[in-house]
Amino acid sequence: xxxxxxxxxxxxxxxxxxxxxxxxxxxxxxxxxxxxxxxxxxxxxxxxxxxxxxxxxxxxxxxxxxxxxxxxxxxxxxxxxxxxxxxxxxxxxxxxxxxxxxxxxxxxxxxxxxxxxxxxxxxxxxxxxx
Numbered sequence: 001x002x003x004x005x006x007x008x009x010x011x012x013x014x015x016x017x018x019x020x021x022x023x024x025x026x027x028x029x030x031x032x033x034x035x036x037x038x039x040x041x042x043x044x045x046x047x048x049x050x051x052x053x054x055x056x057x058x059x060x061x062x063x064x065x066x067x068x069x070x071x072x073x074x075x076x077x078x079x080x081x082x083x084x085x086x087x088x089x090x091x092x093x094x095x096x097x098x099x100x101x102x103x104x105x106x107x108x109x110x111x112x113x114x115x116x117x118x119x120x121x122x123x124x125x126x127x128x129x130x
Contacts, residue, residue: 004037008054010078011062011070012042020060020095045073051085059094 009024024040031038043049049057062070074082086092 002036004039005031006039006054007056007058008049009042010057010059011044014066015060015062015070017061046077049078049081051081056091056093057082057085061095
């Protein structure tokens, strides 16, 4: 068996309203079919994450209130580690509405994310055509 795929599920208890556990289960099964090991770790509020301990960081969808709570914790506890992980080539994956939660929380304080700049540009283009 090859080196396992190491996944860190961020806030698995709160950010799981769109069958995100099922997505992780399917990924585990797909790894098994290919002879790839699979390790899943969860990280909740106030828990630091080690950018070198995981290959993929996963953030599922949640209710608006839970997204706001998680975004605050992402900024205060996990942002630097997630930036380090991404810089090292690790995958940071957010699904559903968690994409806006993670983009807001992990954005560099001095620079807008590319997604934010891109959507702002598209809005400006639509407004100028109207």
